[in-house]
Amino acid sequence: MPSNTFFATKELFERHKVVFTVCTSVASVATAWAGYTLRYIHESRVDRRLESIEKTMKNKSVEAHEVRNLISESVSLPACVATAGTSFIIGYVFGWRGGAWFTNRRVMKEQMKLLGLIKPRRWPLRFLRRPLIKTKPAEGGMKTCPGTPKDDGNKVV
Secondary structure (H helix, E strand, O other): OHHHHHHHHHHHHHHOHHHHHHHHHHHHHHHHHHHHHHHHHHHHHHHHHHHHHHHHHHHOOOOHHHHHHHHOOOOOHHHHHHHHHHHHHHHHHHHHHHHHHHHHHHHHHHHHHHHOOOOOOOOOOHHHOOOOOOOOOOOOOOOOOOOOOOOOOOOOO
């Protein structure tokens, strides 16, 4: 059943390529406009806040703890939304593209292995595959098991 859904979705995307291209372009422009608008609103609020702090400091002598009270304000909602939205979109795009690239590469490699076009490669640094701790025979013990023939180097294949 899932493969039918996959092929139906794939067919839908292939039949309406132009529509999806236009829609994604419009969505991109809308996202850019929303980000610009939120950035502009945030900048205007920061400017107003700085002007009010400057006026307060010019009109009266202000001590250090009063300056901290004037400056301390929580982070604005538009700034949080803009930052979180941008981070989410960038992360999603990188994950989607990277995931698709990784998956396509892996599938192609598996297909080529099945067809016999790629032979599995051996580990290039063989010394890293050896165990780090070698077991030593007990002192005075036998190095070969009794009853096993000695290896004279001739192997029968």
